[in-house]
Amino acid sequence: DSGVTQTPKHLITATGQRVTLRCSPRSGDLSVYWYQQSLDQGLQFLIQYYNGEERAKGNILERFSAQQFPDLHSELNLSSLELGDSALYFCASSVVSGSRELFFGEGSRLTVL
Amino acid sequence: AQTVTQSQPEMSVQEAETVTLSCTYDTSESDYYLFWYKQPPSRQMILVIRQEAYKQQNATENRFSVNFQKAAKSFSLKISDSQLGDAAMYFCAYGDRDDKIIFGKGTRLHILP
Numbered sequence: 037d038s039g040v041t042q043t044p045k046h047l048i049t050a051t052g053q054r055v056t057l058r059c060s061p062r063s064g065d066l067s068v069y070w071y072q073q074s075l076d077q078g079l080q081f082l083i084q085y086y087n088g089e090e091r092a093k094g095n096i097l098e099r100f101s102a103q104q105f106p107d108l109h110s111e112l113n114l115s116s117l118e119l120g121d122s123a124l125y126f127c128a129s130s131v132v133s134g135s136r137e138l139f140f141g142e143g144s145r146l147t148v149l
Numbered sequence: 150a151q152t153v154t155q156s157q158p159e160m161s162v163q164e165a166e167t168v169t170l171s172c173t174y175d176t177s178e179s180d181y182y183l184f185w186y187k188q189p190p191s192r193q194m195i196l197v198i199r200q201e202a203y204k205q206q207n208a209t210e211n212r213f214s215v216n217f218q219k220a221a222k223s224f225s226l227k228i229s230d231s232q233l234g235d236a237a238m239y240f241c242a243y244g245d246r247d248d249k250i251i252f253g254k255g256t257r258l259h260i261l262p
Contacts, residue, residue, distance in 0.1 A: 081252070
């Protein structure tokens, strides 16, 4: 158990819909990262927050948005869903800024039908 | 932009033998971190080993060691005495000072009994 909690674990929805994925980082971790892993692919970096502020941005679509709240949990919002958005979405946290070890959650499996 | 390349999509090794997974990266920075993560069939991401670029000594964790060649921008992972439990997807990752951590596409490792 990494200490990072992601909900929901599985989600099935239809094209055009909007979903919210939630992540609670390890106690004390200020950084939260979001990654997308499509079937048998690598992890695509989406976005990173540090203590509530956006710190780094990757290949995140405009239809996707994220935020980190004062209690440090984070949400990833995916809207106007397309079939190609079906993937495993990972959240990871790290203790402080400065490229420390990432602790990953178990992922949220999104299926868009 | 930084990139991470894993040129071996799949590899196989006999149990108890040694295998080396390759990783190259591209960066213009001098201060960064490198990682190898393991993803077994459970999909959980597990840190295998971590290397700071300013350290010339290669990191070692039990049966896992790296060959870090900074000038060549190469970061290979050697697994000694391979075990069935080592079968997994292995991802090489690069982390910069701004906390952006990007992953390669992975190498699937098969262990042959």
